[in-house]
Amino acid sequence: MSAEQREQKKAPLLAALKTLLPAEALIHEPEALHPYECDGLPTYRQMPLLVVLPETLEQLQQVVRLCHQQRVPVVARGAATGLSGGALPLADGVLLGLAKFNRILEIDPLARTARVEPGVRNLAISQAVAPHGLYYAPDPSSQIACTIGGNVAENSGGVHCLKYGLTVHNILELKLVTAEGELITLGSGALDTPGYDLLALLNGSEGMLGIVVEVVVKLLPAPERAQVLLAAFDDLALAADAVGEIIAAGIIPAGLEMMDGLAIRAAEAFAHAGYPKDAAAILLCELDGINEEVSVHLKLVHDLLLQVGATEVRTARDEAERQLFWKGRKSAFPAVGRLSPDYYCMDGTVPRKRLAEVLTGISRLSEHYGLAVANVFHAGDGNLHPLILFDANQPGELKRAEDLGAEILELSVRVGGTITGEHGVGHEKLHQMCVQFSPAELEQFRAVKRAFDPDGLLNPGKAIPQPRHCSEYKSLGSDTLTAPSRRGGVR
Amino acid sequence: MSAEQREQKKAPLLAALKTLLPAEALIHEPEALHPYECDGLPTYRQMPLLVVLPETLEQLQQVVRLCHQQRVPVVARGAATGLSGGALPLADGVLLGLAKFNRILEIDPLARTARVEPGVRNLAISQAVAPHGLYYAPDPSSQIACTIGGNVAENSGGVHCLKYGLTVHNILELKLVTAEGELITLGSGALDTPGYDLLALLNGSEGMLGIVVEVVVKLLPAPERAQVLLAAFDDLALAADAVGEIIAAGIIPAGLEMMDGLAIRAAEAFAHAGYPKDAAAILLCELDGINEEVSVHLKLVHDLLLQVGATEVRTARDEAERQLFWKGRKSAFPAVGRLSPDYYCMDGTVPRKRLAEVLTGISRLSEHYGLAVANVFHAGDGNLHPLILFDANQPGELKRAEDLGAEILELSVRVGGTITGEHGVGHEKLHQMCVQFSPAELEQFRAVKRAFDPDGLLNPGKAIPQPRHCSEYKSLGSDTLTAPSRRGGVR
Numbered sequence: 001m002s003a004e005q006r007e008q009k010k011a012p013l014l015a016a017l018k019t020l021l022p023a024e025a026l027i028h029e030p031e032a033l034h035p036y037e038c039d040g041l042p043t044y045r046q047m048p049l050l051v052v053l054p055e056t057l058e059q060l061q062q063v064v065r066l067c068h069q070q071r072v073p074v075v076a077r078g079a080a081t082g083l084s085g086g087a088l089p090l091a092d093g094v095l096l097g098l099a100k101f102n103r104i105l106e107i108d109p110l111a112r113t114a115r116v117e118p119g120v121r122n123l124a125i126s127q128a129v130a131p132h133g134l135y136y137a138p139d140p141s142s143q144i145a146c147t148i149g150g151n152v153a154e155n156s157g158g159v160h161c162l163k164y165g166l167t168v169h170n171i172l173e174l175k176l177v178t179a180e181g182e183l184i185t186l187g188s189g190a191l192d193t194p195g196y197d198l199l200a201l202l203n204g205s206e207g208m209l210g211i212v213v214e215v216v217v218k219l220l221p222a223p224e225r226a227q228v229l230l231a232a233f234d235d236l237a238l239a240a241d242a243v244g245e246i247i248a249a250g251i252i253p254a255g256l257e258m259m260d261g262l263a264i265r266a267a268e269a270f271a272h273a274g275y276p277k278d279a280a281a282i283l284l285c286e287l288d289g290i291n292e293e294v295s296v297h298l299k300l301v302h303d304l305l306l307q308v309g310a311t312e313v314r315t316a317r318d319e320a321e322r323q324l325f326w327k328g329r330k331s332a333f334p335a336v337g338r339l340s341p342d343y344y345c346m347d348g349t350v351p352r353k354r355l356a357e358v359l360t361g362i363s364r365l366s367e368h369y370g371l372a373v374a375n376v377f378h379a380g381d382g383n384l385h386p387l388i389l390f391d392a393n394q395p396g397e398l399k400r401a402e403d404l405g406a407e408i409l410e411l412s413v414r415v416g417g418t419i420t421g422e423h424g425v426g427h428e429k430l431h432q433m434c435v436q437f438s439p440a441e442l443e444q445f446r447a448v449k450r451a452f453d454p455d456g457l458l459n460p461g462k463a464i465p466q467p468r469h470c471s472e473y474k475s476l477g478s479d480t481l482t483a484p485s486r487r488g489g490v491r
Numbered sequence: 492m493s494a495e496q497r498e499q500k501k502a503p504l505l506a507a508l509k510t511l512l513p514a515e516a517l518i519h520e521p522e523a524l525h526p527y528e529c530d531g532l533p534t535y536r537q538m539p540l541l542v543v544l545p546e547t548l549e550q551l552q553q554v555v556r557l558c559h560q561q562r563v564p565v566v567a568r569g570a571a572t573g574l575s576g577g578a579l580p581l582a583d584g585v586l587l588g589l590a591k592f593n594r595i596l597e598i599d600p601l602a603r604t605a606r607v608e609p610g611v612r613n614l615a616i617s618q619a620v621a622p623h624g625l626y627y628a629p630d631p632s633s634q635i636a637c638t639i640g641g642n643v644a645e646n647s648g649g650v651h652c653l654k655y656g657l658t659v660h661n662i663l664e665l666k667l668v669t670a671e672g673e674l675i676t677l678g679s680g681a682l683d684t685p686g687y688d689l690l691a692l693l694n695g696s697e698g699m700l701g702i703v704v705e706v707v708v709k710l711l712p713a714p715e716r717a718q719v720l721l722a723a724f725d726d727l728a729l730a731a732d733a734v735g736e737i738i739a740a741g742i743i744p745a746g747l748e749m750m751d752g753l754a755i756r757a758a759e760a761f762a763h764a765g766y767p768k769d770a771a772a773i774l775l776c777e778l779d780g781i782n783e784e785v786s787v788h789l790k791l792v793h794d795l796l797l798q799v800g801a802t803e804v805r806t807a808r809d810e811a812e813r814q815l816f817w818k819g820r821k822s823a824f825p826a827v828g829r830l831s832p833d834y835y836c837m838d839g840t841v842p843r844k845r846l847a848e849v850l851t852g853i854s855r856l857s858e859h860y861g862l863a864v865a866n867v868f869h870a871g872d873g874n875l876h877p878l879i880l881f882d883a884n885q886p887g888e889l890k891r892a893e894d895l896g897a898e899i900l901e902l903s904v905r906v907g908g909t910i911t912g913e914h915g916v917g918h919e920k921l922h923q924m925c926v927q928f929s930p931a932e933l934e935q936f937r938a939v940k941r942a943f944d945p946d947g948l949l950n951p952g953k954a955i956p957q958p959r960h961c962s963e964y965k966s967l968g969s970d971t972l973t974a975p976s977r978r979g980g981v982r
Contacts, residue, residue, distance in 0.1 A: 001876075009587070014982075022581065022964070037553065086797055109739075110735060110739055110843075111842060111843065111844060112738075112739075133741075134956055155683055157682065157683065161682065162682075166682060166683055168691070169660070178931070178935070182931045183931075184929065184931050184932045184935055185929075185932065186932075188907075188908075188909050188910045189842055189907060189908075190841070190842075190872070190873065190874075190908060190912060191648065191652065191653075191872045191873075191874070191912065192646055192648065192657055192839035192840070192909070192911070192912055192913060193693065193909055194909055194910055194911045194915075194916050194920070194923075194924060194927055194928075194954075195645070195916070195924065195927075195928065195932075195936050195954070195955065196692055196695070196696055196700075196936050196940075196955075197659065197691050197692055197694060197695055197696075197938050198692075198935065198936070200688050200691030200692065201687055201688055201689075201691065201692045201939075202658070203688060203691075204683065204687070205687055205688075209687075221741035242599060247603075248600075248601055248603075250624075250712035265687060290752060290784055290787055290788075292783035292786075292787055293783060293784040294780055295781065295783075296781055296783055323882065329764035330675055343823060349682065349683070350603060351680050352601075352602065353601055379842070381681070381682045382682075383681075383682065416679075416680060417679075417680075418679050418680060418681045418683070418684055418685055419685055420683070420685045421681060421682065421683055422683060424685075425685050429649075429685070432631050432685075433685060433686065436685055436686075437685075438675065438676075438684065440669070440673045440674075440675050441675045441676065441677075441686075444669070444942075444943070445687055445689070446691065447942035448687050448689070448692075448942045449687075450940065450942060451935075451938035451939045451941065451942035452916065452935070452938065461683075463686070464686065464687075
């Protein structure tokens with residue numbers, strides 16, 4: 001669409017929106033639009049046609065209805081912390097900001113639920129319910145900033161999702177505005193709800209099936225005790241094996257995280273967490289529950305880590321040291337970022353038993369492409385976050401980083417894993433969807449999309465590739481495409 | 492469709508099927524069809540056009556493709572233990588029996604998964620993996636007989652689902668044959684999978700979106716210890732309050748079951764479990780986990796039950812008594828069945844805090860209709876199973892039982908609950924779907940159905956009512972229909 005065509009589309013839309021919304025809820029001057037041109041993956045940038053920031057549900061529904069009438073695409077956005085370009089605007093589309101939907105509507109400590117608007121920040125929920133001894137379990141690294149509506153769109157996880165599940169496991173009910181602007185309710189307070197499980201379907205649907213306008217979240221009682229073990233290894237593969245052993249022992253840690261040597265040293269220089277700087281890998285294993293249970297599990301895991309071959313196992317001395325151990329882990333991304341002008345964070349999953357093999361493969365790919373890779377990840381659920389270091393100012397490096405990232409994801413698929421664990425497909429991983437799924441599977445996704453949005457107006461072009469897209473990608477002749485699909489691995 | 496029309500449809504279909512399948516895989520003589528005319532809800536009976544029992548995936552796909560070509564509806568059936576008529580045959584349709592798909596294909600003790608065919612019995616999975624110290628958690632009362640394919644179709648729960656979740660929380664991957672006969676895979680071994688969550692969508696879809704032909708289930712380590720408490724109350728409302736108090740104390744029991752006086756006395760006469768026969772209600776509270784955790788929780792719950800007003804709290808002396816306490820509960824349905832020529836088992840959910848109020852309401856309805864109601868239910872997740880006693884040989888009693896059941900379900904909706912907790916909607920509760928959901932919500936369900944089955948050939952007429960169905964039901968003028976929808980209750 002040319003600049004001229006865009007202007008032709010924009011003028012009548014803007015005029016109509018002005019009748020629905022106060023002036024401050026409409027952003028349309030090019031300089032004011034700049035802050036909205038990307039999400040947490042700034043590799044991709046696109047100015048939207050205009051930005052709409054409604055304040056009430058009625059305004060929001062009117063905007064959606066208008067866009068439906070005028071066949072204008074809509075991209076919804078919370079805090080835009082997403083890492084796969086899922087909230088990347090469209091040149092001919094409205095960016096629908098939900099920042100003003102930021103109220104906690106109700107807290108029910110007995111039912112252990114909170115009813116919140118989609119723009120409420122993840123951490124704000126736990127802060128609001130803390131006086132009742134409760135918290136909201138999913139804790140993505142961006143939890144200070146990211147919003148619950150975005151968490152639903154991406155089915156966000158976090159350090160604690162191994163034990164407490166993803167967003168889908170912690171949500172009871174949603175209110176959704178459909179592509180036509182209708183308000184419907186999905187799910188209920190009950191463990192199961194009659195009819196198809198549209199609540200689960202919406203989780204991770206990346207803004208393509210509807211606009212989430214209200215969420216009922218489950219709350220959990222804060223555990224009586226949480227304690228963390230730090231284990232050092234002089235061999236990455238041993239650390240990977242230890243992960244499988246802990247799970248096989250029947251223990252589900254509250255968090256089980258791994259960092260490799262490069263990540264350890266970067267994090268230590270940044271956070272001074274007391275990590276062993278010469279280790280090839282560390283594991284952080286958090287155990288929570290009632291006091292007695294934690295004591296028993298601490299001893300079990302401690303002994304097991306030494307048996308598997310840890311060179312050192314430390315229990316945090318006190319709550320301050322526990323927080324410090326986690327501070328190192330949580331600041332690992334920005335810490336690694338200091339090593340290099342740019343970094344690219346990947347997000348794949350692999351079966352736990354293939355962890356060691358995949359880490360070796362990543363190391364080989366890193367050498368082949370001549371780009372360093374630091375590994376910081378949710379080891380317990382096999383969710384890798386390789387951080388590829390590069391310099392976008394060096395000609396060709398961004399392309400090389402992207403190619404390396406694609407190879408890592410396709411390696412994950414070959415061993416029976418997936419191309420995203422929690423960051424979503426967004427704009428970034430459309431190619432890899434063609435590798436992950438068969439044409440019949442992709443067509444089933446498209447049919448579901450049409451069932452919610454027959455005109456393709458909600459975040460079009462994201463998450464689910466069109467057939468043409470896959471045939472073009474496959475014609476590039478990537479040899480990974482002839483590899484067995486993920487099913488081979490699961491068997 | 493007249494008998495003549497059916498015969499006209501049957502002949503060419505049968506001829507074509509004979510070219511695809513061995514003779515013993517086809518049942519078409521009227522007398523041989525009789526065993527297939529109902530499922531676990533024998534109130535509804537219908538002879539199918541014919542029954543097909545394929546042995547291989549290829550045969551199954553060929554049958555589905557043929558039915559698709561000839562526009563013949565298909566009703567899939569596992570062990571047909573369902574309680575809502577979900578596997579009720581169609582006069583002009585094929586009943587597709589999956590009994591021969593009964594192999595356990597792979598057990599992976601490290602990944603803690605088993606890959607099984609849909610006709611494998613629920614209990615057979617736990618038995619097969621017991622040598623590895625593992626088990627499959629969801630345990631519907633019918634677990635000796637019911638199959639995993641049916642469990643997926645109904646999203647089955649059971650006593651342990653309060654702590655360990657429903658089928659949807661214990662399934663990692665499905666293979667599905669679509670309405671067109673294509674094979675697709677949904678989900679993966681990873682915690683999250685890219686694309687829409689079709690795996691969750693299939694759980695509880697009651698055979699209307701595809702035929703499940705393979706399931707990868709999660710396995711859990713058998714808990715180190717399980718112990719049960721029995722608490723007696725002289726007031727049903729106090730027992731209901733105790734349920735909320737236990738959950739509010741931050742404890743998630745492995746099972747938390749309630750029985751009222753009528754159910755207690757029937758179960759005791761049948762199973763000699765040692766229940767207090769003069770109690771108005773008992774609670775069975777099972778706690779499991781590591782030894783220390785169970786000890787701490789036993790003491791907490793014991794004290795709490797006495798505080799709330801239990802007249803007696805007993806801990807099972809030994810494993811034999813624990814099993815006996817559960818035997819009483821598990822045989823409660825047949826035990827109550829001995830009190831009366833017939834009984835009708837309902838299945839609704841209500842928020843835990845409304846339990847006492849709803850039990851009072853059921854008691855009032857029971858008097859009004861002149862039919863006794865025994866209550867045996869999963870109290871922890873607010874899943875009621877009122878058993879309505881009646882005599883089908885007394886003119887009008889079946890109708891009265893059905894009307895009473897409908898009123899109980901609609902009462903559940905009014906207090907913010909749902910019309911089914913785990914038995915599904917099936918043929919039985921189509922009316923109540925019109926009460927539970929708005930027209931826009933029902934239309935969204937229908938759109939999803941069309942996305943999988945545009946010709947409406949998979950188990951048509953079940954679970955999701957057509958608009959005409961709802962308008963006819965509403966025109967009956969039931970005053971419950973003007974009551975606030977479930978959202979009023981959840982707030």
